[in-house]
Amino acid sequence: MSRDVIVIGCGSAALAAAVTAAEGGAKVTLLERAPKSERGGNSRYTEAWMRMKSEDAVSDDFVEFMLSRGHGAIGPEMLREVSRDYENWPANLKAYPFTDPEIVAALAENAPAAMAWLKTHGIRFTFHSPMLLQKGAERMGPSGGGLAIVESLATSAEKLGVEMLYETTGRSLLLDDPGDVRGVRCWSKARGNFALEAANVVVASGGYQGNLEMMTRYVGQGAHFTRPVSPGGVYNKGEGIEMMLAVGAAPAGQYDMFHGEPVDPRSPRHEALVAVINYGVLVNVLGKRFIDEGANRYEFIYDEVSWTIMRQKLGTAWLVFDKRLFDIPNIRTRIKTDEPPLRADSIAALARQIGAPEAALADTLRGYNAATREGAYDTTQLDGLSTMGLPIPKSNWARPIDETDLFAYPIMCANTFTCGGVKITGDAEVVNRDGAPIPGLYAAGETVGLYYTLYTGATSVMRGLVLGRQAAKKICQGLGR
Numbered sequence: 001m002s003r004d005v006i007v008i009g010c011g012s013a014a015l016a017a018a019v020t021a022a023e024g025g026a027k028v029t030l031l032e033r034a035p036k037s038e039r040g041g042n043s044r045y046t047e048a049w050m051r052m053k054s055e056d057a058v059s060d061d062f063v064e065f066m067l068s069r070g071h072g073a074i075g076p077e078m079l080r081e082v083s084r085d086y087e088n089w090p091a092n093l094k095a096y097p098f099t100d101p102e103i104v105a106a107l108a109e110n111a112p113a114a115m116a117w118l119k120t121h122g123i124r125f126t127f128h129s130p131m132l133l134q135k136g137a138e139r140m141g142p143s144g145g146g147l148a149i150v151e152s153l154a155t156s157a158e159k160l161g162v163e164m165l166y167e168t169t170g171r172s173l174l175l176d177d178p179g180d181v182r183g184v185r186c187w188s189k190a191r192g193n194f195a196l197e198a199a200n201v202v203v204a205s206g207g208y209q210g211n212l213e214m215m216t217r218y219v220g221q222g223a224h225f226t227r228p229v230s231p232g233g234v235y236n237k238g239e240g241i242e243m244m245l246a247v248g249a250a251p252a253g254q255y256d257m258f259h260g261e262p263v264d265p266r267s268p269r270h271e272a273l274v275a276v277i278n279y280g281v282l283v284n285v286l287g288k289r290f291i292d293e294g295a296n297r298y299e300f301i302y303d304e305v306s307w308t309i310m311r312q313k314l315g316t317a318w319l320v321f322d323k324r325l326f327d328i329p330n331i332r333t334r335i336k337t338d339e340p341p342l343r344a345d346s347i348a349a350l351a352r353q354i355g356a357p358e359a360a361l362a363d364t365l366r367g368y369n370a371a372t373r374e375g376a377y378d379t380t381q382l383d384g385l386s387t388m389g390l391p392i393p394k395s396n397w398a399r400p401i402d403e404t405d406l407f408a409y410p411i412m413c414a415n416t417f418t419c420g421g422v423k424i425t426g427d428a429e430v431v432n433r434d435g436a437p438i439p440g441l442y443a444a445g446e447t448v449g450l451y452y453t454l455y456t457g458a459t460s461v462m463r464g465l466v467l468g469r470q471a472a473k474k475i476c477q478g479l480g481r
Contacts, residue, residue: 003027003163005200005475006184008170008240010034011043011232012146013445013464014204015153016114017472019121021202022160024476029163029196031186033205033235036166040150041206042417042446043461045230045270048146049139051458055125056112058462059139063104065456070099072254072452086426094435095250095423099450106426107459107466114465118142121152139458146461172243173201173441179247181440200440200475202428204468207418207446208238209258218255218420222413225315229261229414230270236417240447244422247441248432253449255420259460260306264337265316265412274409275334277305278397279379280321281368282411284312287351287360289368294396297382298334303454310413318354319409320365322402328379341407350406369400417460421449428471442471 007018010032018030032039051059074096081093086102115125124143142148158164167189174183174195183197208214210233215223228234245251263272275298282293282305291308295301309317325331344350347365351358371387377399378385387398422430422443429437445464 003029003196003198004479005029005202005472006031006170006196006198007202007204008184009041009204009206009445010039010150010154011041011204011206011445011464012048012149012153012461013468014202015150015157016465016468017202017204017442017444018162019153019156019160020117020469020472021475022157022162024472024479025481026472026476026479027161028157029165029198030157031168031170031184032164032166033169034166034232036164038231038235039154039166040146041232041235042230043146043464044150044232046146046461047141048149048461049128049141049458050111050462051456052111052115052140052462053138055115055140058108058111062459063108066099066104066107066459067101069451069453069456070104072097074098089435091435095431095433097250097252097423097449099452100426102426103424103450106470107463110466110470111462114462114469115140117469118149118465121156123148123152149461169239170203170205170243171239173247175247181247181438200442200478202442202444202468202471202475203240203244203430203447204444204464205240205447206233206236207258207421208241209236209415209418210234211237214238215415215418218418219258220256222310222315225310226258226260226413226415229263229416233415233417236446240443241421244430244441244443244447247438249438249441250423250431250433250435251420251449252423253419253421254452257419257451257453259416259419259451259455260303260310261414261416262302262306262309262411263414264339265410266339267337269336269338271336271414272338273334273336274319274411275302275336276325276331277302277319277411279325279328279331280319281365281394281401282309282317282319283356283361283364284317285314285354285356287356287364289364289392290317292393292395294386294394294398299457306413309411315412317411318356319411320350320401321407322405323407324402325407337409341409344406344408345404347403347406350408354408354410365401365403368394369403372398372400417446419449419451419455421447424448424467426470427474428467429474442475444468444471
């Protein structure tokens with residue numbers, strides 16, 4: 001079969017690339033590691049909220065957050081160069097690991113068109129405020145979540161004649177003598193090792209949260225105490241990123257960072273969130289507090305809290321609270337686990353249940369209670385109700401916990417997606433370490449290095465859709481279609 005493009009992956013980014021390319025007249029083959037019944041990777045399981053205030057515009061804070069969280073250490077001399085036209089940037093700047101303003105602009109400018117395009121494939125949108133306990137910006141998402149995107153676009157791909165190869169893994173890139181991409185070396189259970197040729201390859205196969213070796217290599221201590229937040233993440237083993245690095249792609253994104261979430265390790269549910277970590281105290285298996293649970297609103301601290309839990313002994317913590325937590329309006333919408341909390345009528349009884357030393361737990365809870373003070377408790381805002389005199393304060397929502405009526409949820413760190421990837425242009429072309437696009441190679445979704453320091457919420461699915469389409473449009477332009 002003669003083909004124009006191979007797409008590696010079957011999530012929102014990969015399907016956006018495959019369908020857009022096919023609509024543009026390209027002959028497309030798509031590789032998906034999972035069986036058809038589980039196709040879609042992380043996209044299949046996410047609610048797919050997007051940082052958009054309407055179908056026609058991204059949120060007002062989108063550009064600000066993406067740029068402010070878009071780099072690590074970058075010198076002022078390089079930042080001065082950013083104000084010049086991209087074509088006139090030095091090669092080192094084009095290859096430097098930071099999020100270029102034109103990439104952010106490409107996302108912001110092309111997101112509305114991507115949403116309009118999704119509607120032509122049967123997707124409808126709904127609006128929702130994820131942080132129900134505080135007033136915050138609304139988010140837009142597809143009715144039916146990421147699963148609706150995956151199934152709608154996969155159905156469209158099939159109708160457009162995209163060759164869908166399930167249970168097939170892309171292992172490495174094929175290059176011609178000058179070093180241009182000419183295809184993919186693959187593996188499948190049915191065929192073993194084989195090669196597919198095409199002049200264009202879009203790598204949209206997710207991150208490396210399903211690969212313990214890569215997680216340990218990049219994330220380090222405690223990486224084995226986290227797990228993918230959904231079954232789709234288990235299929236993300238990082239070969240897409242590795243194959244691009246192997247042909248000279250410039251790395252980008254924070255490789256030792258991932259988007260973490262606090263979940264109940266007992267629950268088989270995907271994304272079994274316990275998103276109420278602000279409103280109790282967190283203790284480790286030694287019975288000690290280790291972080292300021294009330295440092296900020298949940299949406300600003302849950303990554304850091306999750307990473308910190310991962311690095312505690314056994315990678316586990318316990319959220320301890322009393323029954324008044326359940327009196328907070330809408331609080332149960334923030335608890336996604338299907339397992340009930342443990343209950344105890346004394347610190348000693350709770351210590352036995354969670355396996356913590358009784359004396360240490362008693363010192364922690366009683367010391368915390370003694371450090372609380374009178375004041376108005378208000379979960380709709382940062383209420384300033386803080387502890388006094390503790391080495392690790394609780395800065396907001398610090399009220400005493402009734403030690404005769406205790407509850408506790410176990411918490412572990414779940415890995416939603418990893419943040420290390422490759423550098424691209426605004427058209428999703430993969431850039432080499434000399435700042436030039438690698439002919440025929442494109443990346444979209446989690447394989448793109450876009451986030452540093454902290455994930456900008458509700459942008460992952462949107463970036464996948466937009467960059468997948470950008471790659472396909474650039475390919476079709478090169479094909480003259």
